[in-house]
Amino acid sequence: MTLxxxxxxxxxxxxxxxxxxxxxxxxxxxxxxxWFERGALEPAAITAAIAHYPAAPLIFLALHVIASxxxxxxxxxxxxxxxxxxxxxxxxWAALGSVLGAVAGFLVARYVNGGVIEPETxxxxxxxxxxxxxxxxxxxxxxxxxxxxxxxxxxxxxxxxQLSLGGYTVGSLLGQLPMTIAYVSFGAAGGRIGSGGENWxxxxxxxxxxxxxxxxxPRLHKKHLTTPQN
Numbered sequence: 001m002t003l004x005x006x007x008x009x010x011x012x013x014x015x016x017x018x019x020x021x022x023x024x025x026x027x028x029x030x031x032x033x034x035w036f037e038r039g040a041l042e043p044a045a046i047t048a049a050i051a052h053y054p055a056a057p058l059i060f061l062a063l064h065v066i067a068s069x070x071x072x073x074x075x076x077x078x079x080x081x082x083x084x085x086x087x088x089x090x091x092x093w094a095a096l097g098s099v100l101g102a103v104a105g106f107l108v109a110r111y112v113n114g115g116v117i118e119p120e121t122x123x124x125x126x127x128x129x130x131x132x133x134x135x136x137x138x139x140x141x142x143x144x145x146x147x148x149x150x151x152x153x154x155x156x157x158x159x160x161x162q163l164s165l166g167g168y169t170v171g172s173l174l175g176q177l178p179m180t181i182a183y184v185s186f187g188a189a190g191g192r193i194g195s196g197g198e199n200w201x202x203x204x205x206x207x208x209x210x211x212x213x214x215x216x217x218p219r220l221h222k223k224h225l226t227t228p229q230n
Contacts, residue, residue: 043079043187051084060084061097068101069108071152074176075183082187087203090184095173098180102155102172109159125149125157133161137171144175146218151176178214182207 050059064077081094132139140158149157158168185207192200 043076043083046076046080047083056084057093060093061100064094064097065101065104068098068105068152068155071150074098074101074151074180078180078183079187079190082184082189082203083191086191087185087188087206090188091181094180094184095177098176099169099173102151102176103165103169105152105155106159106165106168109156113160129157129161132158133163136163137167137174140168140171141175142218144172145178145214178210178217181210182214185210 046063050056050063053059060077060081064074066072067077068074077097078090078094081090081097084090085093128143132143135142140163143154143158185203189200189203189207192198192203
């Protein structure tokens with residue numbers, strides 16, 4: 001009779017496993033805590049908490065990364081950016097925060113997964129992840145434009161693939177930009193209205209154009225793919 005021996009984990013492998021479990025537990029605990037304290041996640045409350053600090057941009061970026069890891073909709077962070085920084089700087093900080101948050105989720109998923117989950121084995125998500133992996137930054141851009149799954153889940157899901165970090169970052173930036181501009185513009189318009197200021201119409205129009213672009217661009221891409229090539 002032969003005995004099958006399971007390979008023992010080396011101390012380094014055990015440390016890596018413990019680190020992965022810790023990171024996963026930390027994200028889960030943070031998401032649960034935010035769920036119970038979701039009343040504090042109002043854009044006005046976040047704005048009041050950070051607006052008067054000289055380091056407000058850095059605080060905002062840190063909050064954006066945490067929000068992306070803990071499944072907070074980036075819609076909220078875009079509105080906060082518009083309220084705190086105005087239209088143009090709001091777009092800069094919101095776009096940077098959105099990309100940093102996307103990269104953070106991607107790297108966390110890649111670290112926690114460590115080859116345990118193969119994307120092609122996932123019943124519904126697998127084919128989409130395989131297409132994204134094969135298409136590189138272009139596929140990531142289209143995936144970001146078409147909100148198939150929520151922002152944070154997309155970050156984690158794409159971290160399971162073999163996408164390069166550079167391609168993922170570029171695709172995330174381009175794909176998220178139209179909706180980022182829309183969210184920030186509406187936040188800036190709301191801030192101007194709330195303070196009794198004028199010139200709120202321009203941000204609203206910019207937001208509507210960006211929102212329209214986020215809807216139109218995926219349809220144009222789909223039409224281009226389905227048009228017969230001569």
